[in-house]
Amino acid sequence: MFSDTLNVFTGIGCDTSAQVINKDRTYGAACLSICTENxxxxxxxxxxxxxxxxxxxxxxxxxxNISTSSYNNHANVSDFNPCGFAFLVDRSSLKLSDWPLSRKPKYGNDAYATDVVIEWVVKNETCEKANKTSAYACGSNANCTDSENQGYRCLCEKGFEGNPYLQDGCQDKDECKDPGKNPCEEGTCENVIGDYKCRCPLGKYGDGKTGCKGPGIVTIIAAVGASIFLVVICLLLYMICTKRKKEKNFQENGGKFLKNQRVRIFSEAELVKATNNYADDRKLGEGSFGSVYKGVLTDNTVVAVKKSKGVDKAQMNAEFQKEMSIVSQVNHKNVVKLLGLCLETKVPLLVYEFISNGTLSKHIHDKGSRILVSWTNRLRVASEAALALDYLHSLADPPVIHGDVKSVNILLDNNHTAKVADFGASVLMSPGQTDISATKIQGTLGYLDPEYLMTGILTVQSDVYSFGVVLVELLTGEMPNSISKSGEKRNVIQHFISALENNHLFKILDFQTADEDDMDEIEAVAELAKRCLNSMGVNRPAMKEVSDELAKLKALHQKSLAQQNSEETDYLLDESSQSFCENASHLMNQSQTVISLQMENYTNSN
Structure with a gap:
């Protein structure tokens, strides 16, 4: 039968209708080809x-049965297409370039021929059904395979050859018969029924089909000895190269200078061990230039290791030198402390103190966290973060612009004390300098100063704006550009300012335990945040003013809490004293009554 998958019925011409039908006229198909030019x-x-x-x-x-016809007898196309053709052809052998439209027909022995694929199969049954009948056509040592069309075919098994349709048509194939085609890679070929073996020469072992092994014990010992020697040499060379590479990195990264500084120098092996080879489950976070991993040193000190990403070494070294120059001179209780460095890697690693309670952002937006439920803690955290930024702007020498103030970069330690972290986008200011022209905008959208975005000039007031966004986040519990309940994006800053100006601030507060007495403080912080968010930097308060105002509010809040606790204590003491007096008076009255009755009884008895 004709293969339906490998053959295709084809018509050639510009006024050609090609038809094909079978002998019984139970099947017919046609295709039409028309064109007006060659x-x-x-x-x-x-x-x-x-x-x-x-x-x-x-x-x-x-x-x-194949036929062709023409609608206009090729009258309009005869100049370039005198006739049409139709034929069945093997798809893989068809070359259309051999059938130009100008081709004329040939007849008899010169007629054009095409290759056709014919599939030879037995009956219209599957192998499974045919194998159960006496008419099963496959002989011994033959396999049956179902045809994709109808029926089945017989093929000799591997290791046999001949006619699979005869009872004993498939005979053993002697693979060793032709010395020129010896299938053995090495050794002597031995024929077996349906297969062959390759016996290795004396003194060797293995599968001779793929090759024999081992010429003798002496050679083996010599080879093993040479291999061990080479391995030892390679290990020594590797250790020497690794040591030299680490020494080179150490020197290039300023190790000679930093060795004399009051900073601990870690080895690469120490930090690999401490972080479990920077395992994913040790990753604390990821930034623009690197990832931070939790590490445990041999003395059980927990640290945070900042490891750069695999980017340009020159760029990363510049970022490292900048961050190192900043954090190495900063010393403040509300700024994350640098513990040491590793200079043996291409790009040095920074080792910071580990801050156990994670980021401020986590505690604001994780509804399961209880740390920021009260206004007291939110006010304290805001005041401590402002104190750190004021230190960077006013007291650090030289002053520092953080450049990426956000809730993710404010961490909380065991005592819930705020610590400002991540100085990857920070810059140092020279004495008398008020701004920096940035080569590229760095920071986080939503927290970035709009003036900085437009001009590319970074100032201390840029940090003030970003801190204002953090204050809004602390008050509302919403991220900048968060999604509203209706699913729409909204500007949290504009929403906050609108609520403040329309006296609806209490409707957007995130915490639950604020008393009525706290509302004045909350409104004061909200007004301070509004001033920080002024679109013009010159109209924003300095970070020192922000810090001082938050410190005053914090002191007033603590004083109010102390006074409230004192009043509650006095009230409880008064209640206790009054209850004691009432009980004592009642007991005295009872005692007097008993004495009076006893005296009366005594008098009557006399």
Missing amino acids: VSLLENNPCSGSGCCQTSIPRGLKSL
């Missing part, structure tokens, strides 16, 4: 009806 039939022509057309044949076709 078409070049290239190999990639889709044969979609212009110059040529194609259609498939059904599965199981055993006979066919």
Whole structure:
């Protein structure tokens, strides 16, 4: 039968209708090809009806009758296409370039021929069904395979050859018979029924089909000894190269200078061990230039290791030198402390103190956290963060612009004390300098100063704006550009200012334990945040003013709490004293009554 998958019915011409039917006229198909000008039939022509057309044949076709016809007898195209052709052809052998439209027909022995794929199969049964009948055609040592069309085929098993349709047609194939085609890689070929073996020469072992091993014990010992020697040499060379590489990195990263500074120098091996080779479960966070991992030193000190990403070494070294120059001179209780460095890597590693309670952002937005439930803690955290930024702007020498103030970069330690972290975007200011022209904008959208975004000039007031966003986040519990309950994006800053100006501040507060007495403080912080968020930097308060105002509010709040606790204590003491007096008076009255009755009884008895 004709293969329906490998053959295709094809028509060639510009006024051609190609038809094919089977002998019983139970199947018919046709395709039409029309064109008004000469078409070049290239190999990639889709044969979609212009110059040529194609259609498939059904599965199981055993006979066919092909014919062609023309609608206008090629009258309009005879100059370049005198006639049309139709034929069945093997898809893989068809070359359309061999069938130009100008081709004329030939007859008899000179007629054009095409390759056709014919599948030879037995009956219209599957192997499973045929194997159960006496008419099963496959002989011994033959395998049956189902045809994709109909019926089945027989093939000799591996190691046998011959006619699989005869009872004993598949005979053992002697692979060793032809010395020129010896299948053995090494050794002597030995034929067995349906297979062969390759015996290795004396003194060798293994599978001779792929090769034999081992010439003798002496050679083996010599080879092993040489291998061990080479391994030892390679290990020594590797250790020497690694040591020199680490020494080179140490020197290039300023190790000679830093060795004399009051900073601990860690080895690469120490930090690899401490972080469990920078395992994913040790990762604390990820920033623009690197990732931070939790590490445990041999003395059980927990640290945070900042490891750079695999980017340009020159750029990363510049960022490292900048961050190191900043954090190495900063010493403040509300700024994360640098414990040491590792200079043996291409880009040095920074080792910071580990802050156990994570980021301020986590505690604001994780509804399961209880640290920021009260206004007292929120006010204290805001005051401590402002104190750190004021220190960087006013007291650090030289002054520092943080450049990426956000709730993620404010950490809380065991005592919930705020500590400002991540100086990757920070810059140092020279004496008398008030701003920095940035080569590229760094920071986090939503917290970035709009003036900095427009001008590319970074100032201390840029930190003030970002801190104002953090204050709004502390008050409302919402991230900048957060999603509203309706699913729409909204500007949290504008929403906050609108609520403040329309006296709806209490509706957008995030915490639950604020008393009515706290509302004055909350409104004062909200007004301070509004001033920090002024679109013009010159109209924003200095960080020192922000810090001082928050410190005053914090002191007033603590005084109010102390006074409230004192009043509650006095009230409880008064209640206790009054209860004691009432009980004592009642007991005295009872005692007097008893004495009076006893005296009366005594008098009557006399």
